[in-house]
Amino acid sequence: MIRAEGLVKEFSRPERVQGRFSGVRSFFSTKKVVTRAVDDVSLTIDDGELVGYLGPNGAGKSTTIKMLTGILVPTAGHVEVEGIVPWQDRRANARNIGAVFGQRSQLWIDLPLRDSFDLIAKLYGLHPVDYRRSLDAFVDLLNMGPLLDTAVRSLSLGQRMRGDIVAAMLYRPPVLYLDEPTVGLDVVAKARIRDFIAEQNRSEGTTVLLTTHDISDIEQLARRVVIIDEGRILYDGDLQRLKARYARVPRDRRHRNGSACRTPHRRSRPAQRSTSR
Ligand SMILES: Nc1ncnc2c1ncn2[C@@H]1O[C@H](COP(=O)(O)OP(=O)(O)OP(=O)(O)O)[C@@H](O)[C@H]1O
Numbered sequence: 701m702i703r704a705e706g707l708v709k710e711f712s713r714p715e716r717v718q719g720r721f722s723g724v725r726s727f728f729s730t731k732k733v734v735t736r737a738v739d740d741v742s743l744t745i746d747d748g749e750l751v752g753y754l755g756p757n758g759a760g761k762s763t764t765i766k767m768l769t770g771i772l773v774p775t776a777g778h779v780e781v782e783g784i785v786p787w788q789d790r791r792a793n794a795r796n797i798g799a800v801f802g803q804r805s806q807l808w809i810d811l812p813l814r815d816s817f818d819l820i821a822k823l824y825g826l827h828p829v830d831y832r833r834s835l836d837a838f839v840d841l842l843n844m845g846p847l848l849d850t851a852v853r854s855l856s857l858g859q860r861m862r863g864d865i866v867a868a869m870l871y872r873p874p875v876l877y878l879d880e881p882t883v884g885l886d887v888v889a890k891a892r893i894r895d896f897i898a899e900q901n902r903s904e905g906t907t908v909l910l911t912t913h914d915i916s917d918i919e920q921l922a923r924r925v926v927i928i929d930e931g932r933i934l935y936d937g938d939l940q941r942l943k944a945r946y947a948r949v950p951r952d953r954r955h956r957n958g959s960a961c962r963t964p965h966r967r968s969r970p971a972q973r974s975t976s977r
Contacts, residue, residue: 701744701745701746701747701780701781701782701783701907702743702744702745702768702779702780702781702875702907702909703743703744703745703778703779703780703781704741704742704743704744704764704767704768704777704778704779705742705777705778705779706740706741706742706776706777706778707738707740707741707742707743707764707767707774707776707777707778707779708736708738708739708740708741708774708775708776708777709736709737709738709760709763709764709767709772709774709775709931710734710735710736710737710775711734711735711737712732712733712734712735713732713733713735714728714731714732714733715731715732715733716733736931737760737763737931738760738763738764738767738774738931739760739930739931739932740777740931740932741760741764741777741928741931741932741933742933743764743926743933743936745907745909746907747874747905747907748901748905748906748907749907749908749924750897750898750901750907750908750910750921750922750923750924751908751909751910751922751924751925751926752910752911752912752917752918752921752922752924752925752926752939753765753909753910753911753925753926753928754911754912754918754925754926754927754928755911755927755928755929756929759928759929759930759931760928760930760931761879761911761928762801762879762911763931764928765799765877765879765909765911767779767786767787768781768786768877768909769786769793769797769799769877770786770787770790770793770794772787773787781793781796781797781875782796782874782875784796795824795871795873796873796874796875797873797875797876797877798867798868798869798871798873798875798876798877799868799876799877799878799879800861800864800865800868800876800877800878800879800881801879801880802861802878802879802880802881802882802883802884803879803880803883805852805860805863805864806864806867806868807852807860807863807864807867808852809851809852809853810851810852810853811851811852812848812849812850812851812852813844813847813848813849813850813851813852813855813863814848814849816852816863816867817835817848817866817867817870820867820870820871821835821870821871824870824871826870826871831870834869834870834871834872835866835870838865838866838869838870838896839866841895841896841899842862842865842866842892842893842896843862843892844859844862844863844866847859847862847863857884857885857889858885858886858888858889861881861882861885861889861893862889862892862893862896864881865878865881865893865896865897869900869906872904873906874905874906874907875906875907875908875909876897876900876906876907876908876909877908877909878897878908878909878910878911878912879911880911880912880913881893881897881910881912882894882912882914882917883912883913883914890914890916890917894917894920894921897910897921898920898921901921908921910922918939919939922939923938923939923940924936924937924938924939925937925938925939925942927942
């Protein structure tokens with residue numbers, strides 16, 4: 701189970717100074733610009749649920765996931781994943797979660813795929829028999845047999861993504877975070893990855909939190925969606941109910957003022973503020 705309460709994450713950077721020597725002067729500036737990337741997010745995901753986490757660019761999706769994985773420490777709020785506070789007990793947490801960040805690989809790019817998997821198996825202390833069984837099953841499901849001896853740097857994006865998903869699931873964690881796992885992939889590669897995610901969720905009961913900009917991913921995988929914008933949750937509930945709500949907006953109104961494309965409770969608030977140290 702994933703439980704987040706009142707999660708806040710702020711990033712701060714020195715305020716950019718204009719004029720001569722602005723680079724050096726900015727570096728020594730005492731004024732900070734604070735960005736509140738995640739603003740009071742509360743979320744509970746039960747065991748075995750598959751939830752789509754949606755929002756526009758910069759909404760706060762990746763930052764939320766990074767806090768749930770323990771990569772980032774929140775500015776405020778509380779998180780428990782499988783009963784563990786992720787950033788406090790990193791080792792125990794690492795065994796419980798798999799994470800795939802579509803924009804970044806966790807594989808060793810100079811090594812053949814198989815060697816990356818061997819290393820992960822060693823790091824997680826997998827029994828050789830269990831490792832063999834998992835690897836065979838995943839390689840079969842994702843059709844990766846011919847790729848195992850290829851160096852990661854020579855794989856296509858879709859092939860590398862499949863490798864990353866295997867790496868995240870090899871030790872069979874109960875929780876899987878997928879941050880844009882189908883970004884940039886063709887329809888065949890997307891379908892294969894979606895089938896795999898659905899299968900892991902159905903047969904293993906893996907809890908999945910999935911971010912994507914591809915609505916087909918969500919339609920095919922998730923019954924529940926959480927929508928975030930400007931760091932705040934705007935909707936948490938059934939996908940079909942959300943679609944029905946939008947479907948009720950008359951077509952001419954949708955086109956006249958674009959309201960159907962906007963999130964229903966969008967607030968206007970400054971994303972950034974300046975503070976003095
Ligand atoms: N390390 C950082 N330092 C400063 N600001 C950051 C940092 N990481 C994220 N942000 C800011 O936090 C906000 C949320 O970013 P985040 O990456 O969580 O969005 P996202 O919803 O995942 O977007 P996308 O769909 O484009 O991946 C953005 O305004 C971003 O610029």
